[in-house]
Amino acid sequence: MLTLHTNGMTPGALAVAIALEEKALSFALAENEWQATPAALAAFSGADELVNSIEGEFPILADGDVAVNDTFFILEYLDDAYPEPPLKPADAYGQWKVQALNRFLGERAMPAVASLGVAERFTGQGIVDEVAARFENEPLLTPERRDAWGMALRDPANEEVMAESHRKAALLLDRIEGELAESGGPWLLGEGYTITDIAAFALARPFATGELRTHDKEIGERTRHWCARMEKRAAVTTPLQLGEPVFLPAAEHARWG
Amino acid sequence: MKMTEKPTLYHWEPNANSGKPMLALEEKCVTYDSVYIDMLSFDQHKPEYLAINPMGTIPAMVHEGRLMNESTAIMEYVDARFDGPKLRPRDPAKRWKMRWWMKYCDQYYGPSCSMIGWEMFVGPSVRQRDPDELKARIDAIPLAERRIAWTKAIYGKFSAEELAESRRRVMQGSALLEKNLEKNEWVAGDEFSLADINAFNLVYILPHMAETMNLPSVGVERTPMTMRWLKRVYRRPTIRSTWARSRGGLHIDIDDEINRDLG
Incomplete structure (x- = not known):
């Protein structure tokens, strides 16, 4: 029995849901209110890796007795545990490309998309101090996660974070456009559809739909067509109907270099 | 193959x-x-x-x-x-754990350790060179992130808060690794994997930073299981053959590490 635990349909949760659909795996969706994130995480407090996530508290995929987190590693796990249909290249170099691209998406792009989304979502919402304080004083969360939630709720459009996020979001759009140009499409790595398409789509889609914008950077033509191709896949259509897109604080921006 | x-x-x-x-x-x-x-x-x-x-x-x-x-x-x-011993577990859950720990090392534990090392070692070792040459070297760095990293290290621009936070994270990362090694012989479970290679390349130096950098993160008293794990890794012949390619920058005697008294 597979259960996808989320605190909303974040880009990470969307990516995992798409991968589950691509694998034709039936799953239950356990969606928690974002305000209840610490309480929901407490159910997994026996696993150090789950409560010390760099990326954020959710998504978590429970697969019988196994529970795994971190969006890109959940996608890798699904392809390792359920190999058909394959969502990674068969050759070692193709797998290297997947992992190198996923590193970029996780370390550079995801924090930027999350920060821009958090600014859209929480600015002017009048989040009460009590809610922010609850996250900031939650002992189950790591100090970095307490800070991330505190900043998202108290200062969602922090000027420095916004500048860095716009810069990195532009890198994301450039990278996708560049990969599609280099591979010749129709997918990021060429003819083969992979978990990198899924992960990148979940992050780039808000810019294609207009939910998010970057300064001085329009989404490229190749990227727009690639997004449209993604949206036509049956395994993408269903997860998009699972809930409204949601943005919550994700991994922190790299502190150095 | x-x-x-x-x-x-x-x-x-x-x-x-x-x-x-x-x-x-x-x-x-x-x-x-x-x-x-x-x-x-x-x-x-x-x-x-x-x-x-x-x-x-x-x-x-x-x-x-x-x-x-x-x-x-x-x-x-x-x-x-390549052929040869498998360095990734076949079991998908263990392979996930291997990747989780590699990310933890790459993006949390390692960069914090690295910031302290660059502040203490890399920066001072190049700072005395001709200022114009240094500027030209920095300007030649292609990636913006790396230009920032080198600039901070060379000119000693890490703030006291940044360095204190890195020290806290190294202590935290070391404690979490110790907790993991209390339950597992190797980082990803019961078999040596890429996660051990990844972690070893940053953790081996930490017992030596306890005194020189006043950073008691890994040692016999605080992290005994990590010290035993380090010893297991040092015993692998590949450490010796890999370190033979050093040009003198490591200053650690492998035999001393293998024979270290762990009490």
Whole structure:
């Protein structure tokens, strides 16, 4: 029995849901209110890796007795545990490309998309101090996660974070456009559809739909067509109907270099 | 699997990120051409290297005409592409755990340790050079992030708060690794894997930073299981063969580490 635990349909949760659909795996969706994130995480407090996530508290995929987190590693796990249909290249170099691209998406792009989304979502919402304080004083969360939630709720459009996020979001759009140009499409790595398409789509889609914008950077033509191709896949259509897109604080921006 | 050519690995000292693919290649018994790139002489930003790796990062590997960077992804390539002992668990959940720990090392534990090391070692070792030369070297760095990193290290621009936070994270990362090793012989469970290679390349130095940098993160008293794990890794012949490629930058005696009294 597979259960996808989320605190909303974040880009990470969307990516995992798409991968589950691509694998034709039936799953239950356990969606928690974002305000209840610490309480929901407490159910997994026996696993150090789950409560010390760099990326954020959710998504978590429970697969019988196994529970795994971190969006890109959940996608890798699904392809390792359920190999058909394959969502990674068969050759070692193709797998290297997947992992190198996923590193970029996780370390550079995801924090930027999350920060821009958090600014859209929480600015002017009048989040009460009590809610922010609850996250900031939650002992189950790591100090970095307490800070991330505190900043998202108290200062969602922090000027420095916004500048860095716009810069990195532009890198994301450039990278996708560049990969599609280099591979010749129709997918990021060429003819083969992979978990990198899924992960990148979940992050780039808000810019294609207009939910998010970057300064001085329009989404490229190749990227727009690639997004449209993604949206036509049956395994993408269903997860998009699972809930409204949601943005919550994700991994922190790299502190150095 | 038939190997058509030797890979060429461009690397600095056999530790941190450079040490990861070096040790993985040794564990797989893969013969490779080793090209030493002297990071402290900024070899990685010189035109001849940028012609090979335009990003100007080390390590990088060329195999069958293809350039690869990102040290952890290179390690996975090495395991997938070459014959030899498997360095990734077959079990999907254990493989997930291996990747989780590699990310924790790459993006949390390692950068914090690295910031302290650059502040204490890399910055001072190049800071005395001609200012115009240093500026030219920094300007030649292709990636914006790396320009910022070098600028901070060279000119000692890490704030006291940044350094204190890095120290806290090294202490936290060491405690979490110790907790993991209380339950597991190796980082990803019951078998040696790429996660051990990854973690070793940053943790081996920590017992030596306890006094020199007043950072008691890993030691016999605080992290006994980590010390035992380090000893198990030091006993692998590949550490000796990998460290033989050092040009004198490690200053650690492997026999002393193997014979270290753990009480």
